[in-house]
Amino acid sequence: MAKKRILSGVQSSGTLHLGNYFGMMRPSIQMQEDDNNECFYFIANFHALTQLPEPALLRERTFNVALDFLACGINPEKTVFFRQSDVNEVQELSWILSCLTPMGLLERCHSYKDKLAHGQEANHGLFAYPVLMAADILLYDSNAVPVGKDQKQHLEVTRDIAIRFNNRYGETLVVPEPMIAEEVAVIPGLDGQKMSKSYNNAIEIFGEGKPIRKKFMSIVTDSTPMEAPKTPDTCNVFKLFKLMATPEEQEELRQRYLAGGMGYGHAKQALYEKYEEYFREARERRKELAANPQKVEDILQDGASRARKVARATLDRVRAAVGLA
Numbered sequence: 001m002a003k004k005r006i007l008s009g010v011q012s013s014g015t016l017h018l019g020n021y022f023g024m025m026r027p028s029i030q031m032q033e034d035d036n037n038e039c040f041y042f043i044a045n046f047h048a049l050t051q052l053p054e055p056a057l058l059r060e061r062t063f064n065v066a067l068d069f070l071a072c073g074i075n076p077e078k079t080v081f082f083r084q085s086d087v088n089e090v091q092e093l094s095w096i097l098s099c100l101t102p103m104g105l106l107e108r109c110h111s112y113k114d115k116l117a118h119g120q121e122a123n124h125g126l127f128a129y130p131v132l133m134a135a136d137i138l139l140y141d142s143n144a145v146p147v148g149k150d151q152k153q154h155l156e157v158t159r160d161i162a163i164r165f166n167n168r169y170g171e172t173l174v175v176p177e178p179m180i181a182e183e184v185a186v187i188p189g190l191d192g193q194k195m196s197k198s199y200n201n202a203i204e205i206f207g208e209g210k211p212i213r214k215k216f217m218s219i220v221t222d223s224t225p226m227e228a229p230k231t232p233d234t235c236n237v238f239k240l241f242k243l244m245a246t247p248e249e250q251e252e253l254r255q256r257y258l259a260g261g262m263g264y265g266h267a268k269q270a271l272y273e274k275y276e277e278y279f280r281e282a283r284e285r286r287k288e289l290a291a292n293p294q295k296v297e298d299i300l301q302d303g304a305s306r307a308r309k310v311a312r313a314t315l316d317r318v319r320a321a322v323g324l325a
């Protein structure tokens, strides 16, 4: 049976947070365990360039995303893990797909409008972002793409472009499916809105010391008084706790919410301790990797060379189909 190709990417546009972890990284990493899957994961540094970071910062963030991902459990023996910019074939496919992409399709993208609303400058890269993302996905004949809910529209754009391509040039591209797990579709941030690097409401995966504890303590809750019973399922603290705790631990905290007499400070402390424990091993692994940057670079280079083989084959097919070869 042909293996199922799973692909996803994360931009190196800041420090990775719990939204990235539970929404995209954990489900992606779990996919490795099934031998029927063949996973391709990459660091979208071309996409991060749309925000024009300082060169040293872009480099540093890209390296940090590699560390985060590897520390969280990517197994480079099984999974092809690479840097987007190391496989330049994606740019050629992106151009070819661009020519098939109606302006209106991109004009409707929420993520673009949202970024403008948050003060980002409207450059062409930002506008064309979904086309490059479609190229990322289609270049590797991906069957399924695990992402958080905010990427759903980008997946629809990708499917739309692939279908247009196949209609015009004959069956050439694999039409991918999004994989969005409902329970982790939107992880709330400190303020209860979707956690995001750009909303200043994120909890880093690998935060340490007082500043991170302070963040946990600042999670917004309602104003139910200490004595009164509280509703766990609408509480941001409980929502985050649920992601990391065992069913028994969840039930115990749930009962304390329902019984009353527990302040939110207590729940936040429990959450903070759970977080410390949950990421403890990964934090150790991250430190070891950080002390060995050459090893990380070697993994990325090896990933790029494996990715390039697949990319080349797809691109040859595409070039032939459109009349470039």
Ligand code: ADP
Residues within 6 Å of the ligand: 009, 010, 011, 013, 019, 020, 021, 022, 023, 024, 025, 146, 147, 148, 149, 150, 151, 184, 185, 186, 187, 188, 189, 194, 195, 196, 197, 198
């Ligand atoms: P950010 O919003 O912080 O810029 P990205 O857009 O780089 O995050 O997202 C990287 C991946 O993490 C995507 O698959 C995205 O859907 C997922 N993700 C980000 N934030 C969340 C969240 N709060 N809940 C669920 N998934 C998320």
Ligand code: TRP
Residues within 6 Å of the ligand: 007, 008, 009, 010, 011, 044, 047, 132, 133, 136, 137, 145, 147, 151, 154
């Ligand atoms: N746009 C995605 C995000 O912001 C990152 C990304 C780029 C991606 N290319 C991709 C995700 C391809 C999945 C597949 O998170």
